[in-house]
């Protein structure tokens with residue numbers, strides 16, 4: 778054998794190997810690749826579309842304010858959200874303080890005013906400054922307590938979803954003998970007569986009507 782013969786032989790072996798390998802790969806590809814190739818499409822399409830939908834929903838929600846949502850919010854759904862609070866709070870009238878203060882009638886109530894509860898310095902200072910729990914400030918607290926009151930004793934991560942917060946606040950609002958006016962009520966009241974606004978915004982003493990309180994609480 779001369780050099781050329783050896784070369785050809787080696788080339789032949791090499792070629793045969795390459796072809797054999799190629800064929801094996803082709804066989805692999807055709808048998809196994811067909812499955813993922815088919816599945817890849819729907820999965821990718823699904824992930825894309827649902828991500829897009831989620832992103833859209835999230836940005837929409839981020840733009841919505843709790844005040845806007847409050848008008849259509851559900852106190853019933855809020856009651857379910859409140860299960861996240863009941864480890865620390867009672868919601869019934871005259872209920873005891875636990876790790877957190879009782880939350881009956883907290884909307885428009887002076888901050889840090891639950892009797893016998895030892896508040897953080899931060900929240901106590903807000904109360905001392907005469908601040909009350911508005912819809913907005915409750916929203917900020919339950920979104921992220923630590924961000925609202927840096928030294929808060931409320932060790933709760935927060936409610937990320939604006940809908941949850943709106944429903945939660947709607948529930949808190951319902952826990953009252955005379956629920957605070959909704960944001961739109963208040964806005965309309967300023968345009969409307971003073972006579973209508975007064976009873977809506979003032980807290981009427983519970984003694985003035987004997988039946989309404991019971992109805993109000995059960996109806997909501």
Ligand code: HEC
Nearest residue numbers: 862865876877878888889890896897900929930931932933
């Ligand atoms: C781990 C216990 C815990 C959980 C869970 C919790 N809270 Fe609190 N909450 C507290 C404590 C403690 C305080 C007092 C905060 C302070 O002094 O800074 C507080 C204070 C509050 C206040 C202010 C009351 C006042 O008298 O000024 C509101 C309103 C409130 N929480 C609402 C909620 C809501 C709504 C939830 C559920 C979504 C919730 N909390 C979940 C412990 C908790």
